[in-house]
Amino acid sequence: MNGKEWLMDQQNNKKPFFYNFAYLDENTKKEIRRKILKAVAIPGYQVPFASREMPIGRGWGTGGLQLTLSIIGCADTLKVIDQGSDDSVNAINIKKFIQKVCDIPITNDTKEATVIQTRHRIPEERLEKNQILVFQVPIPEILKIIEPSDQVTKRMHAEADYSGIWLYLYEDIIHFNEISIGAGYPVMVNHRYIMDPSPIPRFDIPKMNHNRSLLLFGAGREKRIYAIPPFTDVEPIEFEDFKFRTEDFSGKKCSKCNATDVYLDEIIDDESGARSYQCSDTSYCEKRCQL
Amino acid sequence: MSTIKPLLSVRNLTKRFGKGCKDCESLTGPTENRNQCPTCRTILGCGDVSFDLYPNEILGIVGESGSGKTTLLRALHFDFPVTSGEMFFSYGKENNEFADLIKQIEDVNLFSATNYVKRQFRNFLTGIIYQNPLMGIHLNISAGGNIAEKMLMADWRNLKAIRERSKHLFLKTEMPLERIDQSPKNFSGGMQQRVQISKALASNPILLFLDEVTTGLDLSVQAGVLDLIRSIQREFHFSMIVISHDFGVIRLLTERCMVMKNGKVIEHGLTDQILEDPVHPYTQLLVSSQL
Amino acid sequence: MAYVAVKGGQKAIQNSINLMEYNRKKGSSVLLETEQIKDQLFFLIDRIMCEGSLYAPDLAAVAIKQTCGDILEASFVLRAYRATKSRVGYSIAHKTDKMRVIRRISASFKEVPGGQILGASLDYTLRLLDYDLVKEDDFDREAMLGQLFPDLNGADYPDIFPKIVDLLKKEKLIEIKPLDHFQQEQEPFDITRESIQFPASRSAVLQTMARGETGGMLLLAYSNMRGFGMVHPVIGELRVGYLPVEIEHPYEKSIYRVGEIKVTEAEIISATFSSEPSSIPKFSLGYGLCFGHNETKAISMAVLDRAMQTSQPKSASEDQEFVLSHIDGIESVGFCNHYKLPHYVSFQSALDRVRFAQDKKKKESPE
Numbered sequence: 001m002n003g004k005e006w007l008m009d010q011q012n013n014k015k016p017f018f019y020n021f022a023y024l025d026e027n028t029k030k031e032i033r034r035k036i037l038k039a040v041a042i043p044g045y046q047v048p049f050a051s052r053e054m055p056i057g058r059g060w061g062t063g064g065l066q067l068t069l070s071i072i073g074c075a076d077t078l079k080v081i082d083q084g085s086d087d088s089v090n091a092i093n094i095k096k097f098i099q100k101v102c103d104i105p106i107t108n109d110t111k112e113a114t115v116i117q118t119r120h121r122i123p124e125e126r127l128e129k130n131q132i133l134v135f136q137v138p139i140p141e142i143l144k145i146i147e148p149s150d151q152v153t154k155r156m157h158a159e160a161d162y163s164g165i166w167l168y169l170y171e172d173i174i175h176f177n178e179i180s181i182g183a184g185y186p187v188m189v190n191h192r193y194i195m196d197p198s199p200i201p202r203f204d205i206p207k208m209n210h211n212r213s214l215l216l217f218g219a220g221r222e223k224r225i226y227a228i229p230p231f232t233d234v235e236p237i238e239f240e241d242f243k244f245r246t247e248d249f250s251g252k253k254c255s256k257c258n259a260t261d262v263y264l265d266e267i268i269d270d271e272s273g274a275r276s277y278q279c280s281d282t283s284y285c286e287k288r289c290q291l
Numbered sequence: 292m293s294t295i296k297p298l299l300s301v302r303n304l305t306k307r308f309g310k311g312c313k314d315c316e317s318l319t320g321p322t323e324n325r326n327q328c329p330t331c332r333t334i335l336g337c338g339d340v341s342f343d344l345y346p347n348e349i350l351g352i353v354g355e356s357g358s359g360k361t362t363l364l365r366a367l368h369f370d371f372p373v374t375s376g377e378m379f380f381s382y383g384k385e386n387n388e389f390a391d392l393i394k395q396i397e398d399v400n401l402f403s404a405t406n407y408v409k410r411q412f413r414n415f416l417t418g419i420i421y422q423n424p425l426m427g428i429h430l431n432i433s434a435g436g437n438i439a440e441k442m443l444m445a446d447w448r449n450l451k452a453i454r455e456r457s458k459h460l461f462l463k464t465e466m467p468l469e470r471i472d473q474s475p476k477n478f479s480g481g482m483q484q485r486v487q488i489s490k491a492l493a494s495n496p497i498l499l500f501l502d503e504v505t506t507g508l509d510l511s512v513q514a515g516v517l518d519l520i521r522s523i524q525r526e527f528h529f530s531m532i533v534i535s536h537d538f539g540v541i542r543l544l545t546e547r548c549m550v551m552k553n554g555k556v557i558e559h560g561l562t563d564q565i566l567e568d569p570v571h572p573y574t575q576l577l578v579s580s581q582l
Numbered sequence: 583m584a585y586v587a588v589k590g591g592q593k594a595i596q597n598s599i600n601l602m603e604y605n606r607k608k609g610s611s612v613l614l615e616t617e618q619i620k621d622q623l624f625f626l627i628d629r630i631m632c633e634g635s636l637y638a639p640d641l642a643a644v645a646i647k648q649t650c651g652d653i654l655e656a657s658f659v660l661r662a663y664r665a666t667k668s669r670v671g672y673s674i675a676h677k678t679d680k681m682r683v684i685r686r687i688s689a690s691f692k693e694v695p696g697g698q699i700l701g702a703s704l705d706y707t708l709r710l711l712d713y714d715l716v717k718e719d720d721f722d723r724e725a726m727l728g729q730l731f732p733d734l735n736g737a738d739y740p741d742i743f744p745k746i747v748d749l750l751k752k753e754k755l756i757e758i759k760p761l762d763h764f765q766q767e768q769e770p771f772d773i774t775r776e777s778i779q780f781p782a783s784r785s786a787v788l789q790t791m792a793r794g795e796t797g798g799m800l801l802l803a804y805s806n807m808r809g810f811g812m813v814h815p816v817i818g819e820l821r822v823g824y825l826p827v828e829i830e831h832p833y834e835k836s837i838y839r840v841g842e843i844k845v846t847e848a849e850i851i852s853a854t855f856s857s858e859p860s861s862i863p864k865f866s867l868g869y870g871l872c873f874g875h876n877e878t879k880a881i882s883m884a885v886l887d888r889a890m891q892t893s894q895p896k897s898a899s900e901d902q903e904f905v906l907s908h909i910d911g912i913e914s915v916g917f918c919n920h921y922k923l924p925h926y927v928s929f930q931s932a933l934d935r936v937r938f939a940q941d942k943k944k945k946e947s948p949e
Contacts, residue, residue: 025668031775048777053665057658058916060923083927087591090923096595120927138920149903151780159410166443171436173450174472177946178939183928199928221913223777240449247934266930280927 002074006102022069023101028052032070032225036216039227044189045157046140046224054220061094061119062220064136068098068117071132071216077105079113084121084263084280091119108283120183122204124262124281127213129230135198140219140226142186142196162194166237173242185244188235189228197234202246203263208234254279257288296381297343298498298530299367304340304376304402306366309333311374321552321573326357335554336362342549342559346382346497347528351541351548351562353577359554360534364502367532368419369409373402380412382497389415389497414444418491422503424483428475428490434461435471438489445494460489464519481512488516492523499524499531505540517543538581542566550574606650616643628844628874629653633911634660635793637843637873654795654915661793661912665774674828674837675770678847678871679745683823688746690816690851696743701822703877746819747849747867756851757864780903787906791886792872795911796879802909803882806889806899813868813888815850815881822846822875847871848880852888866891 003021010018020026035049054062072078080095082088086108094117095106107113110123119136127133143153146164156162165186172179184199187208197208198217208215208228215228228234236244253260255267255276262284264277279285307315312331319328319335326335337359344350352360366373377400382393392415396404401412418441421427428437438457447453461471464485475483484504491499501520505513521544524531533544541548541562549559550571558571569575607613620627620643630642634657642660649655685701688694700706750756770785771778778786791799806813824842831838848870855863868888870880886905895901908914 019666023666025666027668048779050773050775050777052774053658053661053912055662057919058913059918059920060916062916083924088924089591089595092591092595096592119923120925138917150907151903155406159406161410163414163440163444167432167436167440170439170443170450170453171432174433174436176939177942178935180935180939182931182933182935199925201927201931203931221917242450245938247931248938263927264930265926266933 019101021102022072022098023054024052024066024069028066029070032066035225036067036070036227039216039225040214040229042193043228043232044187044193044195044226046219046226048223049225051220051223055097056093058221059138061090061117061136063218063222063225064117064119064134064220065094065097065218066220067134067216067218067225068115069101071134072098072102072104072115074102074104076114077107077112079107079110079116079283080118081116081121081123081281081283082119083265084123085282087282088119108286110281110283120199120201121263121280122200122207124279124284126207127211129212131213133211133213133215135200135215135217137196137198137217137219137224138221140196140217140222140224142184142194145181157193160192165194169237169239173239179242186237188233188237190232190234194237195226195228201263202236202244205234205236205244205246210234249277252277254285257285259285259288295345296383298346298348298380298382299344300377300379300381301343301367302341302377304363304366304378305338305374306336306362306371307333307338307374308336319553320555321557324553326359326553335359337366337551338554340376340549340551340556342556344498344530344532346384346530348547349524349531349533349545351533351535351545352551353535353538353541353548354551355536355577357553358536358551360536360551361502362554363551364500364532364534368417368500369401369413376402378402380416382416387497388495392416415446415494416496417498417500418494418496419500420484420487420491420502420504422506424475424480424487427487428483430474430476432474433472434466434475434478434486437475437486438493441490441493447494456493457489460493463523464489465515481508481516484508484512484516485519488520488523492527495527495529497529499529501531501533503534503536506535506537520544538566538578550577602650614647616640616647619643619646625875626651626653628876629796630656630660632873632876632879633657633793633795634664635873636660636664654911657795658912658915671829671832673840674830676825676828678821678825678845679748680742681821681823681825681845681847682842683743683821685822686743686819688817688819690746690818694746695749696740699743743821745849747851750818750851750865754862755865757866778906780906782902782906787890787902788869788871788887790906791870791883791909794879794883794909795914796876796882798909798911798914799882799886800878802899802905803885803889805897806885810897811889811899812854812892813850813852813885814854815868815885815888816853817881818849818851818867820846820848820877820880822877844874845871846874846876846880848877848884850881850884850888 006021032049035047039045039047051063052066054065056062056065078098079086080091082090085091099106110116110125114130115132115134116123117134117136122133141150141153143156143165146168147153147156156164169179183201184196185202185205186194187197187205189195197205210231210233211228212230214230217226238244247263249264252264254262254264255278257279259279263280265280267276267278269276310331311333312328314330315328315333315335318330319325320338327333340363342350352363354360365371367378379398380396380401392411396408396412401409419427435457438460439453442453442456458468458471461468466482466485475486478486505516508516517540533541535541545562547560548562548565549556550565551557552573558565558569558574565574566578569578620639623646626646627639627642630645630653631637631639634642634645638660641663642656645656645659649659683699685703686696686699688698747756751758767783767785771783771789773786773789778790805811807815822844824844826842827840828837829840850868852866852868866888868884870883870887872879872883886899889899890902890905892900898904
């Protein structure tokens, strides 16, 4: 049912206390949509917004949630994952909440979903142009690695004063012959802004470059929205002679479906410390197992 | 016959610290013998300064403390916004690596440009050496890292090239190569100054600013630093603006100079001529008391 | 066992929720009524309303009962509820000199016009554990209430108390910062409708602090009092009382009184010479105001207000961005606890880095 039908239904059922379709009031949705548009117009730039408190904790996905709730409609199908899994506590709670405040279909299938809310992973199956990927972002400011003050980092972005973060990489290489940044690796978006892609593994970064779908990023606690429109140049920052390197899973495969070209979770089997590996993207793994 | 266009053209540069009032102009300056307006307490940093600087030319600015020479330098380096005035940059040398940027700023009054453009100008085209080396280098990163930072600011992205140039500059400024990865924390004042010099030169600037670079160093060290600067300039032909209260430094390094008092330029011309035959009584006083 | 790798996460969550409910109900004691919480745990109610940023004692009582007394969780529930309510209007802005005062003290002078009114406070109680409270009965209660205040004559109590700080301002002893010291504001900034940017306007600063978490603000104010800062506060006036909430009729423009709210207000005088070196030395002020009866919070807020007005911040309590970014209890508790969520994907990425780096080192110097 659409927004109006939803409200009628709530009133007819004489609920003493009911919410607007998708929980947020229309004015909030309007503000968030406007900020999304601004973010899409300036790829990689962090747009401030008046983030509302939600019934889940700050730091638990309120930013991503506000984005999802502002864009979903009755024609959408929703998928929510955390660490690549549909069954994680965080993902389940979010789905539970969303279903309570609007009845849109939920799916585990990446291909079926029109809106995917994710914490820290991009699904293995390629996304298409009718899909939107909403990222939950804990700390939107990539320059916090070198500077804690928002006032200063704001100026740095405005002036494209990024020498600090390049220096950080340089010093790592000189001292350890290896860059220390694991997940959430800084990327240059549209050749202008350096951006935090949220704590996704480096493995997922190449998927962002010229992605066919719209990528939206929401940081609820820090009150920022940013976006990467489809077919945008997104490049991890790297030196000509010290290239960006994704996580190394050579010689390893998923113990369930035998996949070797996916991001794997390391499982400690028992007290002896023996290791096995499983697909982080659980629904993709299931699909493969069913074939 | 074509005339050489000046590298830098400054017109009527004025910087006041304070609100300003109608009396400021008439009640401050060398004839009034004061920098501070008695009516509104606004301080004249420098007033109505105009000059041209040509490629491969070294201009000196001499005066005592409060003369406005440091304010002038800071204004040219965009350390703060000016009260009024214009600054133009032009560089016609063929095959120079900064052609795109220089074309962009041709005929643009740089004082009214965006902070983004100002930063590009500083990063790519200029270098600065401060009196206090701690203003120009970070103690929490290695000496080599400090030098690398300037190159990173000028978009150098090849580690080997960066590292090679750092080593090359270290040797050129007569520093021991084995200390390149140490922090400048424990370096002597003279060595810290050499790190600053290396840093300023690292990205092949066209314009170098020197702010009292030898003040505070031991006399023997001073001589060494001055010789170094002179020989490097002769090798690379960048233009320099040299600030000093010491006529000895001005005589050694510069061909033309301007004398400042209470924020205004009171005399300018060929350095040799001014030293031999100063016209303005204040210049006569300065010259006679020093040499 | 990881709580993701197994299917049935949904069931596990439901069981966890059921267990919480079980823990609340399993005892043999009588179930709490929200009325009891409201009547007898009023400081707790006040704190929840203050940090939840919603003046609603009944709802605060429900929140406390629902969260089994977890202050931060209860404030959170109230704040989340507030976020669902649409804005229907604004009350008329008032000065606080017409407060219906129930407690009023000043540390700056021994006697002040209107007098020092101690009111009800824990300040003067001895902190000796009163074991008699384990078993109280209604008979004693009735008896005690009957005995109290038999000779009370309300006529002696003044209606309005003059502001002590106003008297000092008249004598020009206190620096009054001109309006353009704070960014000129035609209307108050609303931090729930616009994201705060730094440097923040005065109303944004006070709003953020009014809903700030008491412990966090106390920490920062305490650090300033101990020397990481220069406020040196003296309490000009501390008031607890009721302020009227009034609105303007949208068409008739007549004023309607909606009700009143209990607030705590602190005005502290910073007893160090303030203002430009060349002009006349004066004292400066710090202001704090919050919902309910919470003196620690109001005093801390006033100290921080003054601290953040320093032109050259040197310590954390003086750094506006530092203070305002870290005092919201809902944000800080959420982020602190979010670390319990699975982070194994990013950890895997970090493991990859350190293993790779170690391998490189081993290859360089094989042992």
